[in-house]
Amino acid sequence: MTIAPTELEVELSADSGPGGPTQPVGPPPAASRPRLLRALSRDVGAVLSATYIGLIVLMAVFAPLIVMVSGWTPYEFDQTAIDPNLGGVPIGPWGGISSTHWFGVEPGSGRDIFARIVYGVRVSMTIALAATALTTALGVTFGLLSGYFSGKVDHAISRVMDFLMAFPALIFMIAVLSALPAGNRGSLLVVVISVFGWPYLARIVRGQTMSLSRREFVEAARASGASGLGLVFREILPNLRSTIIVMVTLAVPGYIGTEAGLSFLGVGVVPPEPSWGQMIASSVSWYSVVPTYFAIPGLFLFLLVLSFTVLGDRLRTVIDSGEAR
Amino acid sequence: MPRYLVGRLAGMAGVLLLVCLFTYAVFFLLSPDPAVQVCGKSCTPERIDQIRMNLGLDRPFWTQFLSFLGGLVSGRTYGEGANAVECAAPCLGYSFQSSQSVTDMIWQRLPVSATVAVGAAVLWLLVGVVSGLIGAVKNGTWVDRVMTGLTLGGLSIPNYVLALVLQFVLVVQLQWLPFPQAVPFGEDPGRWFLNFVMPWIVLAVGYAAAYTRLTRANVIDTLQENFLRTARAKGLAPHLVWRRHALRPALTPVVTVFGMDFAGLLGGALITETVFGLNGVGKMAADSIAKNDQPVIMGVTLLAAFFVVIGNVVVDVVYTVIDPRVRVAA
Numbered sequence: 001m002t003i004a005p006t007e008l009e010v011e012l013s014a015d016s017g018p019g020g021p022t023q024p025v026g027p028p029p030a031a032s033r034p035r036l037l038r039a040l041s042r043d044v045g046a047v048l049s050a051t052y053i054g055l056i057v058l059m060a061v062f063a064p065l066i067v068m069v070s071g072w073t074p075y076e077f078d079q080t081a082i083d084p085n086l087g088g089v090p091i092g093p094w095g096g097i098s099s100t101h102w103f104g105v106e107p108g109s110g111r112d113i114f115a116r117i118v119y120g121v122r123v124s125m126t127i128a129l130a131a132t133a134l135t136t137a138l139g140v141t142f143g144l145l146s147g148y149f150s151g152k153v154d155h156a157i158s159r160v161m162d163f164l165m166a167f168p169a170l171i172f173m174i175a176v177l178s179a180l181p182a183g184n185r186g187s188l189l190v191v192v193i194s195v196f197g198w199p200y201l202a203r204i205v206r207g208q209t210m211s212l213s214r215r216e217f218v219e220a221a222r223a224s225g226a227s228g229l230g231l232v233f234r235e236i237l238p239n240l241r242s243t244i245i246v247m248v249t250l251a252v253p254g255y256i257g258t259e260a261g262l263s264f265l266g267v268g269v270v271p272p273e274p275s276w277g278q279m280i281a282s283s284v285s286w287y288s289v290v291p292t293y294f295a296i297p298g299l300f301l302f303l304l305v306l307s308f309t310v311l312g313d314r315l316r317t318v319i320d321s322g323e324a325r
Numbered sequence: 326m327p328r329y330l331v332g333r334l335a336g337m338a339g340v341l342l343l344v345c346l347f348t349y350a351v352f353f354l355l356s357p358d359p360a361v362q363v364c365g366k367s368c369t370p371e372r373i374d375q376i377r378m379n380l381g382l383d384r385p386f387w388t389q390f391l392s393f394l395g396g397l398v399s400g401r402t403y404g405e406g407a408n409a410v411e412c413a414a415p416c417l418g419y420s421f422q423s424s425q426s427v428t429d430m431i432w433q434r435l436p437v438s439a440t441v442a443v444g445a446a447v448l449w450l451l452v453g454v455v456s457g458l459i460g461a462v463k464n465g466t467w468v469d470r471v472m473t474g475l476t477l478g479g480l481s482i483p484n485y486v487l488a489l490v491l492q493f494v495l496v497v498q499l500q501w502l503p504f505p506q507a508v509p510f511g512e513d514p515g516r517w518f519l520n521f522v523m524p525w526i527v528l529a530v531g532y533a534a535a536y537t538r539l540t541r542a543n544v545i546d547t548l549q550e551n552f553l554r555t556a557r558a559k560g561l562a563p564h565l566v567w568r569r570h571a572l573r574p575a576l577t578p579v580v581t582v583f584g585m586d587f588a589g590l591l592g593g594a595l596i597t598e599t600v601f602g603l604n605g606v607g608k609m610a611a612d613s614i615a616k617n618d619q620p621v622i623m624g625v626t627l628l629a630a631f632f633v634v635i636g637n638v639v640v641d642v643v644y645t646v647i648d649p650r651v652r653v654a655a
């Protein structure tokens with residue numbers, strides 16, 4: 001499992017050459033939005049990915065309505081759908097898939113898998129999006145400050161980043177989450193993921209800020225009296241738009257994976273609230289008897305991560321090649 | 326160069342000390358009273374107080390932290406009198422739940438984690454670099470496009486999902502592999518190997534995909550460099566252009582990333598080891614989390630940080646050897 005940064009993000013920073021983060025990188029040309037969208041809409045992979053993400057988001061938003069139509073809530077036990085003589089194996093082929101239970105039922109408890117998938121995505125998406133938002137805020141702010149105010153500020157922020165990146169984040173996250181009370185796991189997850197995740201974005205923002213702050217328009221702004229923070233956020237930040245869009249798109253799948261992984265290891269979302277990672281975790285002891293139980297949430301999770309990854313990858317290609325200009 | 330190295334080592338020690346301090350502080354704040362765990366079920370408040378005093382848990386944070394550091398360097402003794410337990414250096418703590426020093430527990434399980442890490446690393450380096458080269462050579466053709474698609478898939482599949490799919494397909498359906506079961510190497514090397522095949526694949530897939538992309542991008546970049554045009558223009562045979570000029574600059578970034586990834590894995594592949602029931606450091610960490618055995622969790626965290634920090638320094642030193650540009654700058 002990839003922790004905070006996805007491999008693609010690492011790649012993005014590795015692109016800056018052997019000098020690593022200290023070497024200033026030219027920012028990719030800023031692309032205007034309508035042209036960017038037009039270029040993406042010609043790409044089959046990007047369109048399919050966006051469609052899948054859109055469907056999943058709709059599913060998360062309208063979960064209560066969908067569950068009303070399908071007829072089962074994620075917390076209801078259906079004892080008639082499982083066979084008590086066989087240790088709770090779902091009745092019928094394919095894990096009990098039928099017109100009443102569209103994706104079958106959980107072995108042992110008989111809860112409706114479809115309903116749990118629909119509700120599970122709410123948790124995963126909320127946590128991933130919140131963690132992305134917080135990481136982006138932290139990463140962009142510290143990256144900008146570190147890149148623009150070189151010297152002491154840069155030194156201090158860079159040391160903190162080095163320290164956080166040297167840390168075995170996964171083990172530490174698990175340890176912290178397991179020690180803390182299970183009360184509000186969701187927001188804890190977001191905070192813990194973000195604390196270890198922001199340096200990966202900050203490092204790239206820092207590199208680009210360093211090269212941008214030597215450009216003429218920044219000089220001009222400085223000469224005409226702009227100073228410090230205002231200049232950083234008004235003049236430099238807008239030029240980082242494309243980089244940030246790409247990084248954010250690539251961060252979401254990483255965090256979806258992290259949340260699912262932590263829930264899989266039993267320190268994420270607390271049962272009975274469903275989450276995809278947790279569903280896969282509980283399917284481990286059933287995988288040879290009821291393969292649909294791991295295959296369905298596994299497929300949904302894989303496709304969601306894949307969609308975000310493909311979309312981010314295509315976005316980057318379009319922006320890098322300047323096709324959208 | 327020696328001066329550079331000394332500086333790096335000092336920095337490394339600093340980071341390790343900070344990691345120790347941070348980890349220790351967090352566990353100090355979070356962990357439920359260790360004395361209660363030592364005491365067991367039938368326990369009186371007086372007894373707990375006594376244990377707390379014996380173990381030095383009533384002393385201030387800094388004193389405790391210093392004796393922890395002391396234990397790392399020269400070993401320490403927990404408790405007094407008949408119940409005292411010896412913890413030899415480097416003492417990472419003592420697990421009262423399993424009556425063993427954390428160092429011993431890690432030491433027993435490290436070989437399994439190392440086997441998993443080394444096997445997976447060999448696999449992903451081979452697959453990643455070779456397919457990255459193929460992708461670069463066939464840049465823009467259908468081969469390249471298919472491989473790009475595959476790498477995106479490889480990056481996206483969560484490894485526990487892949488583990489379950491492989492187990493279901495290879496073990497249950499096709500029965501190509503036996504059910505994973507720990508067999509010592511000396512007893513049956515064939516069986517031992519088969520046991521590790523799935524963990525290696527599961528762990529290697531994501532990395533192989535990432536390395537394919539990294540290699541491909543770097544080789545394509547390098548091929549556009551002026552020195553390669555010169556090499557070709559002076560009539561050097563294509564295979565010599567590749568071997569002498571293209572591969573070295575293209576593969577140096579791979580070395581960096583590899584050092585970091587491999588070092589990270591030595592601290593235990595938590596999920597893979599847990600899913601396949603391999604008794605390595607990662608599974609020990611997961612088990613200790615379930616049992617709330619704080620000294621072990623802290624020990625594993627420190628070990629993993631240690632490997633990452635060492636890996637960082639090794640990569641930097643190796644870099645000065647393989648990349649002449651860095652050598653000059655240093």
